[in-house]
Amino acid sequence: MSQQKEDLKTTYQKFASKDEPKRPVVANCIKAFFIGGLICIAGQAIQNFFLYNFDFNEQTAGNPTIAVLILIAVLLTGFGIYDKFAQFAGAGSAVPVTGFANAMASAAIEYRTEGPVFGIGSNMFKLAGPVIVFGTTAAFVIALIKTLWIQIGG
């Protein structure tokens, strides 16, 4: 009986996968590459603006550049434009800092009705929280490896 059930399951899966639309992985990668690159060009333009017009050098100009990019992404999320753009762009719009801003802002908008503290406050990091957790953990582990490497190597 159980053997029969298993057979039925695999047959069904085979049958279903035949009609499933194939994910265009290569096309998605190319799209993400170009659109991610476009966002970075915009970032570079903003950085150059700060370099040419204000007293920032290459390193310190990074901070206001990121702030402006985040502001733009949050505004676009609020107006509902970023969603449509992200549907087309995929990972190209999720990987840069704009994707992180979008994750925070969209969660905040979604839980707005539940109140400022228990709604926005506690749910804002639902999507973006893992990024912070794993980002910090990964940074710690890599720093540890680097320190050990230098201690042994030098």
Added chain:
Amino acid sequence: MQKSSGLKVILLTSIFLVYAAGCQQHESPEPTRIINKETHEAEELLEELEPITTAVAITSGKKLYAAAEVKQMDRFQLESVRKTGYDRLSKRWPDYNIHFSTDKKAMLELQNLNKDMSAIKMKKKEREQRLTKIEEFMKG
């Protein structure tokens, strides 16, 4: 559907335009004016290095300020480029206090100073002031 294809057209056009602009031949940068023999020599010494495209240098007393622009792919080795440039300059002028940077802002400000110094007779105090500011940018 109509709307999304319009978005696609806009995005594809902008991608094409950006890449076309990137492939354009770069206009050659404005040559720096020769202020004195040392700055000219320092600029030439730096420009001889393979990864450096343009360089600018200014001296003030026993201090030499220099900045350079590095080729795109060589920017991965910025630190070693800075070291080679610094070593080269300090070997040529061992008794000078040398400041060398690949920072874009330092480069821009040095170029502006170079232009202003050749155009007008600048007071030593003003020059020193501007150079101290440039030194700040170089620290980064």
